[in-house]
Amino acid sequence: MSKLARRQFLQLSAVAAAGVIVAPVREAGASDLPQLSEDDPMAKAMKYTHDASTVDPSTRNNPAADQTCANCALIQGDDGDAWRPCQIFPGKAVAANGWCSVWAPKA
Helix, strand or coil: CCHHHHHHHHHHHHHHHHHHHHCCCCCCCHHHCCECCCCCHHHHHCCCECCHHHCCHHHCCCCCCCCCHHHECCECCCCCCCEEEECCCCCCEEECCCECCCCCECC
């Protein structure tokens, strides 16, 4: 990861953390949120795609074949929903079968 990419990741993480802190008491359901577009500037910066199977596992920061938004520590909402809120993309729903470069394994 280059210094610029690290710096950008830290900035975006701070924005996401601020969004979580300032979030309203009522948690928005995925059906209340617009779906994240792959053309969204933040999505492009995070290399987001709706279909994780289109991403070569060897190009990932943490190579693993089975990385999807559904098994990421940052996803929110109910298991089984096709579109769910994500801490990285406040106010947008991501595809459960999607992937981005910030993927982190669930504990």
